[in-house]
Structures are given as C-alpha cells and as structure tokens.
Amino acid sequence: VSDLVHSVHRLMRIADSTRRLKVRANADTPGDAERAVKMGAEGIGLVRTEHMFLGDRRVLVENLVLAANAKQRKKALKALMEPQRDDFIGIMEAMGDLPMTIRLLDPPLHEFLPDITELSVKVARAEESGEDSDSRDRMVLGAVRRLHEQNPMLGLRGVRLGLTIPGLFGTQTRAILEAVLEVRKRGGDPKVEIMIPLVSSIRELWEIKAEIEGVIKDVCEESGESIDAPIGTMIELPRAALRADEIAEDADFFSFGTNDLTQTTWGFSRDDVEGGFFFTYKDRGILTHSPFETLDQYGVGELVRIGAERGRRTKPDLKLGVCGEHGGDPDSIHFFHWVGLDYVSCSPFRVPVARLEAGRAKLLEKDFTPHH
Numbered sequence: 105v106s107d108l109v110h111s112v113h114r115l116m117r118i119a120d121s122t123r124r125l126k127v128r129a130n131a132d133t134p135g136d137a138e139r140a141v142k143m144g145a146e147g148i149g150l151v152r153t154e155h156m157f158l159g160d161r162r163v164l165v166e167n168l169v170l171a172a173n174a175k176q177r178k179k180a181l182k183a184l185m186e187p188q189r190d191d192f193i194g195i196m197e198a199m200g201d202l203p204m205t206i207r208l209l210d211p212p213l214h215e216f217l218p219d220i221t222e223l224s225v226k227v228a229r230a231e232e233s234g235e236d237s238d239s240r241d242r243m244v245l246g247a248v249r250r251l252h253e254q255n256p257m258l259g260l261r262g263v264r265l266g267l268t269i270p271g272l273f274g275t276q277t278r279a280i281l282e283a284v285l286e287v288r289k290r291g292g293d294p295k296v297e298i299m300i301p302l303v304s305s306i307r308e309l310w311e312i313k314a315e316i317e318g319v320i321k322d323v324c325e326e327s328g329e330s331i332d333a334p335i336g337t338m339i340e341l342p343r344a345a346l347r348a349d350e351i352a353e354d355a356d357f358f359s360f361g362t363n364d365l366t367q368t369t370w371g372f373s374r375d376d377v378e379g380g381f382f383f384t385y386k387d388r389g390i391l392t393h394s395p396f397e398t399l400d401q402y403g404v405g406e407l408v409r410i411g412a413e414r415g416r417r418t419k420p421d422l423k424l425g426v427c428g429e430h431g432g433d434p435d436s437i438h439f440f441h442w443v444g445l446d447y448v449s450c451s452p453f454r455v456p457v458a459r460l461e462a463g464r465a466k467l468l469e470k471d472f473t474p475h476h
C-alpha cells in the first residue's frame with residue numbers, strides 16, 4: 105500500500121509540475137474549503153453564497169424578498185450580515201492566502217419562497233372556517249403571487265435580484281470586507297475576489313460595480329485599511345459570451361458558468377435533464393451523453409472560446425476560469441486548456457483528477473479547432 109501511495113504522490117507531482125491550468129475548488133462552507141486545500145486546490149473558484157441560506161436560514165432570504173417597504177428591507181438586510189460574515193471568516197481562515205472568488209447571491213426564487221399551493225390552501229382554509237386568517241400568511245401569499253414565475257431559472261436571479269433589491273449586493277460586499285478585516289486581525293491575509301452572477305449586459309455590471317465600489321470605499325475609510333478586491337463576472341449566458349469584449353471593459357476577471365451556459369445554449373432545463381425526452385435523444389443517438397456532463401465543443405464550447413477571445417481582445421491579461429460542473433470533467437479540461445483559461449474550478453473531490461487531467465492536457469495539447 106505504501107508503494108501505491110508513493111506512486112500516486114509521484115504522479116501528482118509530475119502532473120502539477122507539467123500543467124499550465126490551475127485547479128481551484130467550488131466550496132461554500134469552511135469544511136468544504138478545508139477539504140479543497142487538502143485535495144490540492146489552489147484557491148476557491150466559486151463560493152455560492154445562496155447556499156449559505158439553505159435550511160434554517162432560508163427565512164432570512166424570504167424576509168428580504170418579501171419586504172414590503174424600505175424599513176422592512178433594511179431590517180432584513182441587516183439580518184443577512186452576521187451569518188454571512190461568520191461563514192466568510194471560516195472559509196477565509198481555511199484558505200490562508202489562496203484566492204477565493206465569492207459570488208453574490210444567485211438564488212432561483214422558488215427555492216426560497218414558500219410554496220404557493222400550500223400557502224393558498226392554508227389561507228383558504230382559515231378563511232372558510234371563519235377564523236381570521238393570519239394576516240401575515242395573507243400578506244405573504246399576495247407577495248408570493250406577485251413574484252411567482254413560470255421559469256424561475258430564467259427569472260429574478262443573480263444580478264437581476266441585485267438590481268431589484270437595492271442594498272443587497274452592497275450588504276454582501278460589506279460582510280465580505282468585514283470578514284477580511286477580522287481575519288487580518290487574527291493574523292491572516294485573505295485574498296478575495298467578488299463575482300457577479302448572470303450578467304448579460306455591461307449596463308448591469310456598471311450599476312452593481314458602482315454599488316460594490318462604494319461599499320469598498322466606505323469600509324476602507326472607516327477602517328483606515330486598504331482592501332484590494334477585484335470585481336469580476338460570471339459568463340454564463342450566450343449574450344454575455346457574445347458581448348464579452350464590451351463586458352471585459354468593466355470586469356477584472358471572467359468565470360464561465362457552463363451549467364447555465366449549457367442550459368441556455370441548448371434550451372435544455374438543467375433541472376429536468378434526466379427527464380423523458382432526453383432518453384429518446386439517447387435512444388435515437390441524437391445525443392450520446394448529457395451536454396451537462398461533457399462540454400459540447402461545437403456549441404457551448406464555441407461560446408466559451410468566443411467569450412475568452414473577445415474578453416482578451418479588450419484586456420489581453422484578463423483572468424479566465426470556469427466554475428460549472430465541466431470544470432471537473434476530464435474531457436472538458438482538455439478543451440479549457442486549449443482555449444487558454446487560467447484555471448478550472450470543481451468540487452473538492454474532483455480536484456485530484458482535475459490536476460492529473462490538466463497535466464495530461466498540457467502533454468497532449470489536443471487541438472479543438474472547429475472544422476465545419
């Protein structure tokens with residue numbers, strides 16, 4: 105066994121000294137971050153902050169989204185601060201001086217709002233029985249009806265939420281920066297990057313960036329410290345890839361979100377991908393595997409290539425990564441190497457495989473030039 109362990113370590117060392125691509129991990133908790141570091145991740149490519157609000161904390165996002173006036177919104181935003189700051193501190197401590205990309209809130213609303221059918225039944229029953237239905241239930245139902253979407257994955261998510269709820273992204277930024285200051289006090293030196301999700305237009309970026317930069321300036325003035333926090337964007341919608349030259353003017357880095365990019369390029373729902381018609385496609389040989397598993401180089405991959413090329417046309421040294429599921433897929437890693445990304449980011453458990461494959465990608469230099 106010790107021979108085997110020795111050989112594996114040797115192989116990893118060779119892969120690490122060969123590869124050009126860096127390997128980061130997606131991590132949302134201090135535990136994930138520790139695992140990532142143990143697996144050899146060179147940073148975190150994606151902290152999904154919406155995952156910090158699952159379970160008991162779901163109500164915090166619910167209260168924010170349902171806030172009926174500025175006063176309620178302010179209260180709800182304040183309640184979001186502390187739990188986030190504490191989580192960020194834990195992740196930063198686990199990462200030491202490795203970079204971490206924290207993505208601002210990107211929840212599909214249906215995951216955070218109360219179920220509309222259940223709530224309707226509850227309110228209707230209360231009214232029928234002549235009980236005075238809890239006015240909160242009735243009020244919440246009204247708001248949930250207003251916010252209900254037929255296609256939540258194409259709805260009020262990511263940057264759209266940030267623009268709709270003033271102060272949301274600013275509050276998250278403050279939680280990040282206060283965590284940085286706290287970890288510095290404890291002797292650490294965290295490196296944070298702030299990432300905006302679901303951007304498709306430079307104008308979205310302008311507005312959110314102004315909000316984030318305002319908060320950075322305030323926190324630096326208040327604390328008397330300087331904090332360098334690059335601000336970048338996900339490229340996960342076809343329009344963002346196509347307009348990458350323009351978007352790059354205001355982004356310090358890009359991270360390709362190939363999950364949403366696959367969904368929106370193919371028009372396949374990522375949540376229903378194992379559903380009925382997909383089997384028909386496999387049976388008929390129209391598709392041999394899910395494009396959510398291995399990057400489709402002539403469609404989604406082509407958009408990644410276009411996004412990378414156009415982004416770097418504007419900024420030749422623009423940092424580029426990928427944080428969708430494909431970041432840990434061996435075949436897709438060869439493609440990302442060829443496209444010239446700086447890093448892939450995948451789940452902590454896939455980091456060793458990604459390191460090996462990135463090494464093989466450098467040795468093999470596969471050519472993905474499209475031949476039509």
Ligand code: PEP
Pocket residue numbers: 150152210340360361362363364365427428429
């Ligand atoms: C993506 O869309 O590829 C991505 C990384 O973001 P999420 O999976 O959280 O939508």
Ligand code: MG
Pocket residue numbers: 340361363364
């Ligand atoms: Mg996404």
